[in-house]
Amino acid sequence: xxxxxxxxxxxYKVLLxxxxxxxxxxxxxxxxxxxxxFNFSQLITNFQSHGLNLKDLVVLSGAHTIGFAKCSTxxxxxxxxxxxxxxxAANLRNTCPRIGGDxxxxxxxxxxxxxxxxxxxxxxxxxxLLQSDQELYKGDGSQSDRYVKLYSKNSYAFAKDFGVSxxxxxxxxxLTGRKGEIRCxxxxxxxx
Ligand code: HEM
Numbered sequence: 001x002x003x004x005x006x007x008x009x010x011x012y013k014v015l016l017x018x019x020x021x022x023x024x025x026x027x028x029x030x031x032x033x034x035x036x037x038f039n040f041s042q043l044i045t046n047f048q049s050h051g052l053n054l055k056d057l058v059v060l061s062g063a064h065t066i067g068f069a070k071c072s073t074x075x076x077x078x079x080x081x082x083x084x085x086x087x088x089a090a091n092l093r094n095t096c097p098r099i100g101g102d103x104x105x106x107x108x109x110x111x112x113x114x115x116x117x118x119x120x121x122x123x124x125x126x127x128x129l130l131q132s133d134q135e136l137y138k139g140d141g142s143q144s145d146r147y148v149k150l151y152s153k154n155s156y157a158f159a160k161d162f163g164v165s166x167x168x169x170x171x172x173x174x175l176t177g178r179k180g181e182i183r184c185x186x187x188x189x190x191x192x
Contacts, residue, residue, distance in 0.1 A: 005066060006115030009156055012163025017182050019175035022189050036073045036130040040144065043132055050172055056165040058136050058147040062158055064108040065119040069129055071096035071104040077131045084134065085126040092129075108133070120152035 034046040047057045077084060078092045095104050108129050109118040119133075128134030137148040151158040184190055 009159045010115045019180040020183050021180050036132050038132050040135040059161045059165045065115050068105040068107050072102040074129050088127045117152050117155050120148050123148050
């Protein structure tokens with residue numbers, strides 16, 4: 001699979017035929033997905049409960065190299081967090097007021113339509129948008145810090161490790177036997 005938003009190094013082979021559910025539950029998803037205000041140990045515990053390790057956490061968070069987040073997901077960080085660049089926070093407060101504007105969108109990094117290492121570079125300067133992003137880099141020389149530094153300057157390491165962790169995540173608890181279905185179009189359930 002080619003990640004068309006990135007350069008040539010961003011591709012990985014995917015396995016075909018994963019069985020998918022025919023229904024989805026927001027509550028069930030939220031019971032498993034970590035919220036954006038989780039701290040480092042909460043993130044690790046959550047990932048470990050799914051068989052994912054620190055490296056998976058850091059490299060998969062790199063998916064935030066693309067896309068946007070709503071004001072409501074990072075408001076607390078820009079008004080109350082200290083581990084954030086001052087100018088960065090002040091600027092975000094223009095788009096995300098204390099009250100209202102919950103659905104206003106802000107890009108995760110300055111190149112939100114491009115798969116690159118800008119997300120990790122931002123973390124080095126305390127410019128992670130979500131608290132969960134910045135938790136990965138504290139500047140205390142931890143193993144997590146070392147992964148962030150590596151991926152910030154080595155796009156090949158990011159590309160390679162991202163693919164490995166995506167396959168690992170994709171193999172979590174697949175439906176088997178007659179449960180669920182293999183989708184013809186991965187965006188929607190089959191209609192028969
Ligand atoms: C580490 C824990 C994670 C947390 C706390 C987290 C949280 C969030 C939040 C709050 C948003 C914004 C949603 C919104 O405002 O509607 C978001 C967006 C996004 N997340 Fe994560 N995420 C995490 C990990 C991941 C992983 C593992 C991936 C994929 C491998 C991922 C891919 C994305 C993408 C692509 C977007 C942008 C969506 C868009 O712009 O439409 N995230 N995430």
